[in-house]
Amino acid sequence: MTILTVANLTMRFGGLTAVNDVSFTARQGEITAIIGPNGAGKTTLFNCITGFYKPSSGSITVVHGSKNLRLDKLPGHSIARKGRVARTFQNIRLFSGMSVLENLLVAQHNRLQASTGFGVLGILGLGGYRAAERHAIELATHWLAQTGLLERADDPAGALPYGAQRRLEIARAMCTEPLLLCLDEPAAGLNPRESSALNDLLLSIRAGGTSLLLIEHDMGVVMKISDHIVVLDHGTKIADGKPADIRSNTVVISAYLGEDDEDDAPLAGATP
Amino acid sequence: MAYALQQLVNGLTLGMIYGLIAVGYTMVYGIIGMINFAHGDVFMIGAFIGIIVITALSGITAVPLGLLAALIISAALCGLYGFSIERVAYRPLRGSFRLAPLISAIGMSILLENYVQTSQGALERAIPNLIPGGITLMRQDGFAVQLTWMQIAIMAVTLVVLAVFTYIVTKTPLGRAMRAVEQDAKMAALLGIDTNRTISTTFIIGSALAAMAGVMFLLYYGVIDFYIGFNAGIKAFTAAVLGGIGSLPGAVLGGLLIGLIEAFWSGYATVAYKDAAVYSILAIVLMFMPSGLLGRHEVEKV
Amino acid sequence: MSRLLRDVKDSGAVAFMALLIFAPFLGLQLGDSDSGNLTLSTRPALLAAAVGLTFAARFCFLLWEAHRPPRIPALSLGLAKSGKYAAPALLIFAIVMPFLPGIKNASIDLGVLIMTYVMLGWGLNIVVGLAGLLDLGYVAFYAVGAYSFGLLSTNFGLGFWECLPLAGILAACWGVFLGFPVLRLRGDYLAIVTLAFGEIIRLVITNWVSLTGGPNGITDIPHPTLFGLKFSMAGGPGSFAGFFGITPSPSQRITYLYYIILVLALLTNWVTLRLRRQPLGRAWEALREDETACRSLGINVRNTKLTAFAIGAMFGGFAGCFFATRQAFISPDSFTFMESATVLAIVVLGGAGSQFGVVLAACVMIGVPELLQGLQIYRMLIFGAALVVIMIVRPRGFISTRRPTVALGKAKPISADLIAQGQG
Structure with missing residues (x-):
């Protein structure tokens, strides 16, 4: 069962082609990893999927049961709501001046906002808003427990240590109740212990029914947890398959080790 | 046709003055990313120093010498004003909350306006036209297109000043330092550039340009008061944004455009709404080009 | 040596x-x-x-x-904490102030003035302090409110209470109308466009003489009535003094105005405080913190900004309507950039985002210059210098810490250096 289909996706910045005719599918209930050397176009691909860039050509389709939704046709903010695709960022983007709990409530904005009756009932303290908020806090608490941040719930997000900020960003994305979670290098900067805890977290998210798409440099993480790997190099897909196949793929190995050219022209926009 | 040509001449002259002020705005914005609201008041101070010098020298020296002295003294003293303003009101706030320097600048603007008002009075001050006469470019249907000597002088001075300025920014070590600090102040400091000094120099140059614009404004219109800085400052700020804030050619282009819009609007529509026309065009341009005409379009980094 | x-x-x-x-x-x-x-x-x-x-x-x-003694970081926290007791104390003082013995009409009038600015500050605080959008043309909405009432009352004979909601709605509509095309601009581009809109509105009311009276303004704007009772000096039936059988006095009208603005200001405060705990208010603050992250969470950034703009504008409109009825006369001179700058300074000085800070700042910014009236022309000179000095001494304003709107346990104040300033 497919959750995401990327077909012939191309993204150009001026004369620069950051992603060139890439097609792949991600299956529901699986962890799909996108790997590749620096400047391979991974983040650009991600930004197209999550609506931050409009692709130059090609299509991105997310499958909800029997319904297909073209993500590249949706406005940016609808990707999370209608597309039910959530993401994290390579350089963490938390609401650092808000508390951890507030961060998770902002993630549930649309559902909560609907319960306030355009804000009027909410201001007056009427209607189902209280119940909705209680439910929202429960969901937030659930993900705080999952990410081991329960004790820090009332601390400012910006005051958390780095690893905790990474986990908080994942918890925040999960609070939008996505069907597909896109993670941009979630293990970057984590120590081995944190990294292994992250693996468990990602596996438990998968067990909860959310499919994952992740960009990762840490091969330890990728090989251990992914079900499916897509390899990009210089904007094109060079391999696609199960971890075991990728590990022995000669094209991939030479792309990583570098055949003759030392990747001296990284594609702009690919890894900001 | 003749009428339009006249508006073109008038608009270009005015636009050059705006452009000179706008360059200072854009330089300061480029280098420390703040709106220097007091910049328009430095322009006003420059105009006042100009009138004081001209009055002091009137009857003592020849007119051209007097004007040159007014330009130079005004630029020098306003450079000092710019330097002091940055030291007193902006440097302590560098790297702090974004709105703090803005409010400090607004405070500085109020301070300067009232400083001039209390020390020199609230009255308008006028001088006679010091370079009377001009040449007639063309005649049509009884309408003579005038290009006055004053307009020629203003354009010539502006072009010379801008040429010198462009040379400084593009060719000298100082200009290189300025551009480096603009790109990345921290990195520039690590590479041994004295950022404080570079920023001070930027303020001095920007203020000197504003002062010269002030003197030329005085010569062109013949009347100034302590309040001219506000309007000129807002216009120059508009010019800088219209051209793309941070872009030096953009500032000059924006200034010229605003001068032309004002002149043509006054000539063909109602004078009363000329400022409204300028602001409306700014809003419309920004709607379609959010970074101004020559501003760098920033691709959002995620 | x-x-x-x-x-x-x-x-x-x-x-x-x-x-x-x-x-x-x-x-x-x-x-x-x-x-x-x-x-x-x-x-x-x-x-x-x-x-x-x-x-x-x-x-x-x-x-x-x-x-110099070492810096005391506790001061800000102290101020924030003192708000807990000082705010209710100040509120009680504000409520009983007109009836304190020895209070002159001039003092009540000063109170009215300060509270008008408190209300404007609270309104702008939504846009600048919460949503992080730099608005240099807030006076435009103040003017729309004032002129809506001025025109409706002189042309159609409507009274203050009918016009108050209309003025707010009209100002909000202008907020949306002006905000819609420009809210995708960032930072200083937004600042100059809002400033430009403020100037355009002032230029239009100055030059559209047939409608607005131009520089001469609108005169004879009615004072508010109390359930139809007028505060006329002549007394007689239908007047406040006549109905209650007391001698008419100007202090009755001033006191009435005082309570109107007090209620309006408190309404602004109440709505803002409620909204801050609502998804909408949280979305505003999240927008100030990180717009990109907001978008990735499915928040419609443009609409959220527009609501901040519209609600801020609405309170500006209310305040403008009140201003018109208080003065009974409005002219373009009251709606210059200086007004926008003053209100913005109040918000920043208060510590962007803090409601109590705005009150403190309004007292300082409006009250102190009024007390300096005797200094005549040096007043504004001192005012300008004071702005510079205060900003240097307290760049984040009087109260710079932020209190979370919801907590599992005990809410902990968030220090200023973690709070973003907004890009818009």
Whole structure:
């Protein structure tokens, strides 16, 4: 069962082609990893999927049961709501001046906002808003427990240590109740212990029914947890398959080790 | 046709003055990313120093010498004003909350306006036209297109000043330092550039340009008061944004455009709404080009 | 000793610069001769005094710098905490103030003025403090509110209470109308466009003489009535004094105005405080923190910004409507950029985002200059200098910490350096 289909996706910045005719599918209930050397176009691909860039050509389709939704046709903010695709960022983007709990409530904005009756009932303290908020806090608490941040719930997000900020960003994305979670290098900067805890977290998210798409440099993480790997190099897909196949793929190995050219022209926009 | 040509001449002259002020705005914005609201008041101070010098020298020296002295003294003293303003009101706030320097600048603007008002009075001050006469470019249907000597002088001075300025920014070590600090102040400091000094120099140059614009404004219109800085400052700020804030050619282009819009609007529509026309065009341009005409379009980094 | 010498040298250099800076303005004075030509006279004593003062000030500053006590970070927290007790105390004072013995009409009037600015500050705080959008043209909505009431009352004979909601709605509509095309602009581009809109509205009301009366403004705007009772000095039936059988006095009307603005301001505060705990208010603050992250969470950034703009504008409109009824006269002179700047300064000085801070800042910014009335033309000079000094001493404003709107356990204040300032 497919959750995401990327077909012939191309993204150009001026004369620069950051992603060139890439097609792949991600299956529901699986962890799909996108790997590749620096400047391979991974983040650009991600930004197209999550609506931050409009692709130059090609299509991105997310499958909800029997319904297909073209993500590249949706406005940016609808990707999370209608597309039910959530993401994290390579350089963490938390609401650092808000508390951890507030961060998770902002993630549930649309559902909560609907319960306030355009804000009027909410201001007056009427209607189902209280119940909705209680439910929202429960969901937030659930993900705080999952990410081991329960004790820090009332601390400012910006005051958390780095690893905790990474986990908080994942918890925040999960609070939008996505069907597909896109993670941009979630293990970057984590120590081995944190990294292994992250693996468990990602596996438990998968067990909860959310499919994952992740960009990762840490091969330890990728090989251990992914079900499916897509390899990009210089904007094109060079391999696609199960971890075991990728590990022995000669094209991939030479792309990583570098055949003759030392990747001296990284594609702009690919890894900001 | 003749009428339009006249508006073109008038608009270009005015636009050059705006452009000179706008360059200072854009330089300061480029280098420390703040709106220097007091910049328009430095322009006003420059105009006042100009009138004081001209009055002091009137009857003592020849007119051209007097004007040159007014330009130079005004630029020098306003450079000092710019330097002091940055030291007193902006440097302590560098790297702090974004709105703090803005409010400090607004405070500085109020301070300067009232400083001039209390020390020199609230009255308008006028001088006679010091370079009377001009040449007639063309005649049509009884309408003579005038290009006055004053307009020629203003354009010539502006072009010379801008040429010198462009040379400084593009060719000298100082200009290189300025551009480096603009790109990345921290990195520039690590590479041994004295950022404080570079920023001070930027303020001095920007203020000197504003002062010269002030003197030329005085010569062109013949009347100034302590309040001219506000309007000129807002216009120059508009010019800088219209051209793309941070872009030096953009500032000059924006200034010229605003001068032309004002002149043509006054000539063909109602004078009363000329400022409204300028602001409306700014809003419309920004709607379609959010970074101004020559501003760098920033691709959002995620 | 060498340190003293160095300080003296440094002060001397500064004094020399002061000499150059002050020479043309304090040392010389332009005047008019009988023939109409400009003259110059000299004022050496004034110049010497200014230079001497600069020297002394610089020297004292250097001395203080050397012996400065360590900074007390607790001050901000102290102010924030004092808000817990000071705010209710201030509220009680505000409620009983008109009936305190010895209170003059002028003091109540000053209270009305301060509270108008408190209300404006709270309104702008939504846009600047919460949503992080820099609005330099807030006065536009104040003007829309005032002129809506002025025009509706003089042309259609509507009273204050009918016009109050209309003024708010009209201002909000203008907020949406102006905000819609420009809210995708960032930072200073947004600042200049809002400033431009403020100027456009002022230019239109100045020049559309047939509608607005131009620079002469609108006169004879009615005062508010209390359930139809007028506060006329003549008394008689249908007037407040006549109905209650008391002697008419101007203080009755001023007191009534005082309570109207108090209620309006408190309404603004209440709505803002409620909204902050709502998804909408949280989305505003999240927008200030990180717009990109908001978008990735499915928040419609443009609409959220528009609501902030519209609600801020609405309160500006209410305040404008009140201003018109209080003055009974409005003209474009009341809606200059200075007003926008003053309100913005109140918000920033209060500590962007803090409601109690805005009250403190409004008292300082409006109350103090009023007390300085005696200084005449030096008033604004001092005002400008004070703005600079206050910003340098407290760049994040009086109250810079933020209290989370929801907590599992005990809410902990968030320190200013974690709070973003907004890009819009």
